[in-house]
Amino acid sequence: MSFIEVLHLPTYPWDAWLNWAYRARVWAEAGTLIPFDSPETWVTGSGLASYNVAGHHYPLFVSLMAVSIALPAGDWNDSLVHLPTLLCGTALLLGCYGQCREFGISRRNALVGVYLLISIPLLAAHMSLAGQADIWMAGYVGLGLVCLLFAYVREDRRQLLLGLVMMLLALQVKREALIWLPLAVAVLGICWRPRLALAVFLSVLLLAILAGVSGITYVDIPGLGAVGVEGAMLRLPGIGVYRLSEFDLLDDYWDNFFVLGNWHLLWTLLAFTVIALPWLPCARTRTFLAAFYLSLASCLIVMFQFTSAGQWAEDWTAINRLPLQFLPLFVVAIMLIAQDFGAVTLRKPVVRDYIAPALGVVAMGLVLFCVVYLPGDGKASRPIFAQGSDMNIVVGAGSSNGQSSRVEEFANGVAIVSSGARLIDAGQYDLAKVTLSGNNRAEPAFFWRNGYSEQDLHSIWLPGPGEHWVDLSANSNWRDRVREFGVIFYADGGRSAQLESVELFSASTLLRAQKLVRDWRQPQYWTQSSLHFLRAGSSESAVSLPLLAAIILGAAFISHLLLRGNPVANPVLVLLALVVWLILDARWLENRVHQAMRTVDVQSLLSSRHLDTEGDRLAWTLVDGVKDKLALPPARILVMSEDPSMRFEMLRAKYHMLPAAAWVHEGDLATAPLRHMDQLLILRRHRAATDYLPLQADELLRRIENPGGQKATLIQDLPAAMLIDLPKNARVKRVFNE
Incomplete structure (x- = not known):
């Protein structure tokens, strides 16, 4: 796919x-x-x-x-330029298989390792949404560390050389390699020369303490620059400058490693391998993995917890992408430890082998009991059902086919289908089921009013076409008397949207169970954040499926450890882990099929010029309309918008304008740096109020001149944008009045 x-x-x-x-x-x-x-x-x-x-x-x-x-x-x-990324993904799988075989793992179990690797959702996302460096880093850094592990465990100099070469090549891929290369060398030093490594560490620590006492917090290294702490800034040559800060990231790690759909059960299995290290029969494997886990954890703690780089973890842009670079080593480590504990050559189970897995299933039952049954039944005696055809299109235009309301026209990019005046006791209803259809893929919103002011209008985003369950009781604004409800649709390139029905329910155990399953299976389509994190179904799910799977396996493993006193392989527990992983992967594969079908439906084979989003369609259309009039380098073009919040559209316009050279200004015209620019491309507001008056070209031209009084000239005026030729040393005559 x-x-x-x-x-x-x-x-x-x-x-x-x-x-x-x-x-x-x-x-x-x-x-x-x-x-x-x-x-x-x-x-x-x-x-x-x-x-x-x-x-x-x-x-x-x-x-x-x-x-x-x-x-x-x-x-x-x-599209075609990203074929190397697919080859990189293929090389990752082959490298993982080959190294598993080198370690003596059987063909069957090496293929299991390959399956674990390829089934990780985040890796699949980086293969499908090609163009970034992290998957290449997984190849050079992740497989390079696997080579170093093999070199230490088997004392193989060829693998040592290969591992070091791959780590060096990673320097040509991404700057993080400047951190991972010393980390790998430190791990090897700890393994091969533990006393020397300890002496070096203590010496560096002592020097740092003495320097701090002497007031020396950084030094200038010729050819590299400053290293150390200067003021409140941490300076690392070749890597960057980071402000010393403090972040609380435990909840972010918990969400991304166990709750969301990024990793399946990878981190649960890794936690088991860490716990099992003291009992690991192979001392060299135990030493290398312990040194690596401790070094990596220390590095990430310093980087994310105590410097401004923690912002990238807090906003989830790097919290998953950095661990992805070590994914091959994580998978190989799991397979090695499974082999050492006999989990890959299973014996016939005995009665006591079923106890721990049974306790895991009991833990799952307790969780489901708490989220599905314990809240009890609601108060209302009968649901409220609103057929789409019985609701009114109050903004935009469309038609009714007797069952649904079909929205075909939008007013300034918006259409609203309303129930009209109602009077509903919000406390009587806990769930809403909204059924949508049509080919419009822009995310709509379910809305309601519990008053007549702007502050009384509330909404919840819906994923798009399909049947969606909304937990109204979880929203603090669902209260008092609801006087209107309905759906807000947004334009999607002329595609129509249909509202089939809205149903309000008083929650029951059966309805909560139905909603939970529906939430788990709700497709999640690609977004600009999909390389950072992936949701496992609806974000409104009472308990996510990956978290429930981790609870099952975690309870079973801990029970096994307490009952047996060591992590020796339990064939029933291994089977349970495999079944739970397959269930998670089945959900992910279903999601991928939905996504692939949408991609094929809306994008052309090897000929797609823009993303299938309204914002990028707008950017492509307006640039295509003026492209033959764009000045080429050395000319410079400034791109801005009447609405500075249209950042995505402006940045995409810059990409579409190539080979013209552009710079994006995210402020208003009054602060635009026009002096060194030759042309100005202004995007008009995309979604505006009904009383919006479009920017007039003649009014704008009067406000731009150079010190000699020479005016700007209009090149082209389009509904979505205008292109202006700027005089030399142009400036804004007076503040742009929006």
Whole structure:
């Protein structure tokens, strides 16, 4: 399915089209590796490069992989250039299989390891939404560490050399390798020369203490720069400068490792392997893994808990992507420990082997009892049913077919289907079932009013077409008397939306169980955050399926450990773990089928020019309308919008404008740096109020001039944007009045 999606999707991830693919496309179209300035340098005119990109300092490897496809193809194809990512994913699987076999694991169990690797949802997302560097880091860093593990356990110099070479090559992929390479060397030092490693650590610690007492917190290293703490900033040569901060991330780790759908049961199994380390028969495997786990945990704690890099963990942009780079080692470690404890050569189970798994199932039953049965039944005697055809389209226009309301026209991108005036006691109803259909994929919202002011209007987002259960009792705004309810639809490129029905229920045990299963199976489609985290069904689920699976397995393993006193393999427990993993993977595969079908339905094979979102469709359309009039480098174009919140549309416009060189201004015209710009592209408001008056070109032109009084000239005026030619040293004459 990743192959299907790569060939249909254009460059999808945010950081890919903003940085990696942007550089590659410029190089491919120029036919040479030209330099880039940072946006801050480029906009002031002090730089020397024709283009700017935020990742101008990124290593070259990922961009060069895309160029290696574009140049032989003779043209930039936004899908085809990501074929190397698929090859990288294939190499990961082959490398994992090969190393498992080198460790003496049987073919069957090596294939189990490959299955564990490929079934990790986050890895599948990075293969399908190609264009970023993390999957390549998983190859070089993850497999490189597997080589070093083999080198230490088997004393194999060839694997040592291969592992070190792969870690060095990772330096050409992403800057995190500047951290992982010393970490790998430190792990090897701890394993092979523990006394020397301890002496070095104590010496460095002593020097740091003495320097701190002497008031020396950083030093300048010739050719590298400052290293240490200067003021409130931590300076690391080649890596970056980070403000010393403190973050509380335990809840973020819990959500991403156990609650969401990123990893299946990987972290639960890894926790078991850590607990089992003291009983591990192979001392060398135990030493290496213990040293690695401790070193990695220490590194991540310092990085995320005590520096400004913790913001990337708190907003979930890096909390999963960094561990992804070690995924091959995690999987191989699980298979090695399973082999050492006999879990891959199972004996015939005896009666006591069933006790621990049974306790795990009991734990699952207790959780389900608490979330499904314990809340009890609701108060209302009968549900409220509103057929779509009985509701009114109060904003926008459409038709009724006797059962549903079909929205075909939108007013400023919005349509509202309302129940009309009602009087409902909110306390009597706990659940809503909203059934939608049509081919409109923009996320709608279920809304209600418990008053007549703007503050009395409340809403909950819905995923799109389908049957959706909403837990109203969990929303504090569902209270008092509800006077109106309905659905808000948003435009999606001319596609229609249909409201089939809205039902309000008083919750019962059966309805909660139905909602729980429906929540688990609710498809989650790709978004710009899908490479950072993936939800396991609805975010409103009373208990997520991955968390329930972790509870089952965790209770069973702890029971087994308490009953047996050691983690020797229990064949029934191993079978339970496999069954639970397969259930999670079945949910993920169902989701992937839904996603692949949508991708094939809305994107063209090897010819998609823009993402299938309303914002990117707008950006592509407006750029396509003015592309033949865009000035090419060395000319410079400033992109802005009447609505600064249209950041996505502005940044996508910059990508679509290539080979024209642009800079995105996220403020109003009064603060726009026009002095070094040759053209100005202004996006008009996309979704505006009904009384919105579009920006007039003649009014704008009167406000832009240069010191000599020369005015700007209009090149093209479109409904969605306007392109303006700027005089040299242009400036804003007076504050732009919105």
